[in-house]
Amino acid sequence: MKSLFLYTFIMVAGSLLVTSCSKSIDERTNNAPALAPANMDIDAGSWKPVLLASASEFNVPAPAPTNTPDYVAQVNEIKAWQKDLTGEEKSLVNYWSAGAVLRWNEILRELVAKYNLPPYQNPDGTYPIPNASNPLAYPQFPFANPPYAARAYAYFSAAQYDALVAAWYYKKLYNRPAPYKVDANLNVLIPKSDLPSYPSEDAVIAGVATEMLKLLFPGEQDFIQQKADEHKRSRIIAGANVRSDLEAGEALGKLVAQKFVARARTDRAGAAVGTAAVWDQMEKDCIAKGEGYWISQEVPKRPPMLPLFGKVRTFLFDSLTLVTQIRPGPPPSTSSQKFKEETEEVLYYSEHPTRERMRIIHFWADGVSTVTPPGHWNSIAAEDFIKENLSEVRWARNFALLNMAMMDAAIVCWDAKFTYYNPRPSQVDPRIKTLTGLPNFPSYVSGHSTFSAAAATILGHILPSRATDYAQMAEEAKMSRLYGAIHFRSDCEVGYTCGQKVGDFAIQRAKADGAE
Amino acid sequence: MKRMLTVLVVIPFMLLLVPARSHAQTDLDAIMMNKYQFCNGFMYNYASWDHYWEGTFKRDNKNMGTVSTQSVMYMANYGITDRLNIMAGAPYVWTKASAGTLHSMKGVQDLSLFVKWKPVTWTFGKNKISLFTIGGFSTPLADYVIDFLPMSIGLGSTNITARGMVDYKHKRFTATGSAAYVWRSNVKLDRDSYYDTELHLTDEIKMPNVANYQLRTGYRGRYLIAEALLTNMTTLGGFDITKNNMPFPSNRMNATTVGVNLKYTVKQLANLDVYAGGNYTIAGRNAGQATAYNAGLFYAFYFCKKPKS
Structure with missing residues (x-):
């Protein structure tokens, strides 16, 4: 009798649990409020466009009056x-x-x-290489x-x-x-x-x-x-x-x-995949400098991701500026004591994962089948912009600044990666196992660090009250790659500095575009 | 990437393949402990695969080589009455990939609790038919990482299981069939968006429920039990791993396995059960084609005076 009671109790408790736990999920922007801009930015027609010669470059015919039958x-x-x-x-x-x-x-x-x-x-x-003319x-x-x-x-x-x-x-x-x-x-x-x-x-x-x-x-x-x-x-x-x-x-x-x-x-992105000759030459250049060089750790070996993406036309500065003012100096020599120490540090993080570091690694990983790190920063920005009641034109302006900064950050980062062709930590020390997917391109500098610093810099300008938070997020994103044992500290820190420089160019544009 | 097997198949297997007879029964067999009888022990499980189904496409992956999952599970069973038993178990799990750079994962996985009730038995001649209902509950004991498949040690959902079972016995020959429905709670990722077949701006995943079926048949003697098993797990929903993608907790993970179970009660030490088993995945979807072995040692005794009868 007692046991029957126990059994009944468990079954009732179980079914209560089932019925009380609905599986429906409220996604963050599903019920975003209707846009009601605090300021409709009526003079935005005078803001500085990116490519248009002027706001009236393309003619829009006058509309029919509102008292016509039409x-x-x-x-x-x-x-x-x-x-x-x-x-x-x-x-x-x-x-x-x-x-x-x-x-x-x-x-x-x-x-x-x-x-x-x-x-x-x-x-x-x-x-196989995806083909734009046969996309399906x-x-x-x-x-x-x-x-x-x-x-x-x-x-x-x-x-x-x-x-x-x-x-x-x-x-x-x-x-x-x-x-x-x-x-x-x-x-x-x-x-x-x-x-x-x-x-x-x-x-x-x-x-x-x-x-x-x-x-x-x-x-x-x-x-x-x-x-x-x-x-x-x-x-x-x-x-x-x-x-x-x-x-x-x-x-x-x-x-x-x-x-x-x-x-x-015509921005050269179409040629960014490169050719086998290009990939080989990058390796040879690195050997000629007496430095260790990157090797794909995938099996079968996969060609590096978009090795000529560093040549793509930037939005916020020209290519000379990229090379002379933003491109970082070389990473620590692969035969240096500093490189050895940085490798030891990566090994430490590989061998001592904590739950909190795992959370950070996976929160920022933004790897395969995700929106990528730039997409993640779009998501962060969008959810903040929702609270600001912006006009559509200001929404677009803020996203244009953010995303031009991150595209230029990608170009700067890829330029450094394929200028220096530096090996990954797990390639140098096979004891290093990674806590997230290992990207298939050279290590120096970290893309996540570059993207995140650029994003946090321009977003901090757009929403100054959030600047400290953005900087903290970018810092965490940066460290996530060292914690994940896929980047050296130099990759992350130098990448972060490059990203800040790119972000500063975006701020310059923001100050001059007439929207402030 | 594909640890599916790990969790989907291996972990259920740790639950399923435990021995039979008077000690160390599981939620999947027709064995009951006697009133006041307590049995507990450890089961070791080793499962590995080097091929897996990415959706329905079978492939290998040299970036992982052979993925293995090992576990040691503590299990305990108690007879409240001859017809009502409760069971509990919890494993420590560790994973490894033989190739590539992916880091192994380890940790305590889920606590499971079962109540098994045998309300009806019919006897006619040398034949006996018994009906069972089993209720189960499991939940993670730790906040392990679920978003690193196939290296993750579990899927992180809290599950409620309802199972019905029929057992037929003719002399020493037995056949047992059962079917279960597993309700799975939503789970949470460490990231705040994910793509399955569309983009979700949330850290929460709706986990499809699971159906589970098993047929087992063989010899059930006083000291020796030897059975063959056919087991199927079917996820009721979920999506296929896209080509060359990583697996995801809410994939449609299916597997059908064949296996054997052996259990031996040491004659001179009647409190001691030795268990061994193995199984092989013959069909799957979003799951590794695992081969698994297990072995266990269980000790049984009576808490109170052994009741007369």
Whole structure:
């Protein structure tokens, strides 16, 4: 009897536990509030673009007046949608109203994570190289590794910024009010704003996104077009824009994006993979200097990741500045006492992992199948920007600064890696086992350190109240690579310094772009 | 990368393959302890694989070579009555990859508790059929790293298991079949976003539940038990490892294994059970093709006076 009681008790307790523990998960930005900018930045049309010669480089025709039958018909289109809204349509409005720059940034991060996978080897032990003109065949194009991703985030953000500067110019020029200002009876599902609605900033962003992603993720056209259609539809459903606002915005966004696409096609990233001759020469140069050289520790040996990415055109400074002012001096000689000591230090961290260090390693690892370190900093920034109630154009400006800094940081870092071709700790001492995946490229300098310092520096300028926190995060990201036993201390510290320098160039731009 | 086998198959195996008969029964067999009888001991398990299924694609990985998982598990069983037993166990687990640079992991894994109840027995001639229900609970004893598969020592979820079992006995011949549903709690990563088939901006993972099936048959004598086992674990949901990716806790990890169990009670020392077993994975998905061996030593005695009967 007693035992029956015990059994019943356990079963009841067990089923209570099951029913009380719902598995549903609230993701951090699922319920982000609708954008209600504290300042609509009405003069952003005068901010300095990145590539555009001026905000009016591309013409946007004057909109039809709001008292024409054509405009009234467009307002009626909104009313027709609103008559019979489905739950799905309402959730689309909620999703997109959190901010177009935010949502498209999240979509890009998702694509990076999806495509961030190193190709599987061929039967003969070589590796296939993803092909942009055949993106759906294995290995899918692109392999969205950290340099590729850093560049993608930068072009995507900078193009959005330029396009929105142009959009703001025309908004102020034409000053067409939002449909709910014209028709006071119109139902509105988002916070109202005094910002002129022509051309639609949302459609500008969707237009930039579809055009840039044709280049960056050419195998995802269906997915991207579906998102863009939903995005534009959400604005009509919400009563935020009439169709002509959207059409003008989308057209402007695409034109501006094409300018960035043209730059991207000639920025030398397409040749960054290099050739077998290039890889061999780097090794020989290192031997000629009498230094130990990097060897792939993968089996079969994998060619180094994008060895010529250091030659890609930077956004914030020119290549001479990179070489003369930012490129770090050489790492400790592989035959020096300092190198030996640093190797011992890595071995110590390899052999003495603590739970807290493991947490740090894995929090910042951002390895295969993730958004990469630049994506992680986008996520950190986005979740802070949500709290700031920024206008779309300021969202875009902040992301452009952040992501141009991280792309340039990637270029600086890759330049150092393939200038010095320094070995990894686990290559020098086989007792060193790694607590995270070992990246397949030279050690000096640490990419995570460079990215993180650049990001923390510019973000600290944008949100000074968070500067100390960002610096602490970057410091932790930096140390995570030593704790993980994949980098020497010099890699991390020198990388961090390089990243700060890149971040300072971004601050210079920020101070001069007219937005402050 | 693929330690799946480790946790998915090996750890369940440590739970499954424990001996039979009067001592050291498990949640998977039809053996009951007598009232007031207590049995405890240690089981050692070694499992290794050099091929694994990445989704349905079978491959090796020279960057890991052979991945092995070893464990020592303390187990204890107690007969509250002849028909109601409780069991507990906890393993110490350590992993290793023979090639590449990935660091091994080690530590105390999950505490498991089971209640086994045999409500019904029918006897007709020399045949006997018994029905069992088993309830189980397991939860991590330590905050081990789950996001370093296949080197991680466990998946970190808290599980609740419900199992039904039928046992048929004809003289010394036995056949036992059982099916279980395992409810698994969400788990948390050390990072704040991850991609499965889409990007999730959270550190929390929804773990698919698991079904578990076993058939076992063989000889069940007074001193010797020898059985063949066919075991299947099927994850009810989850996603496949993408090509050349690392495994992830919520992958659809499936495995079917065949194995043998031997248990011998030392005649001169009737309190002592010696156990040995082995199994081999014949089919899988997002799991290593493991070969596993185990051996154990168990000691049984009566807490109170042995009841008459």
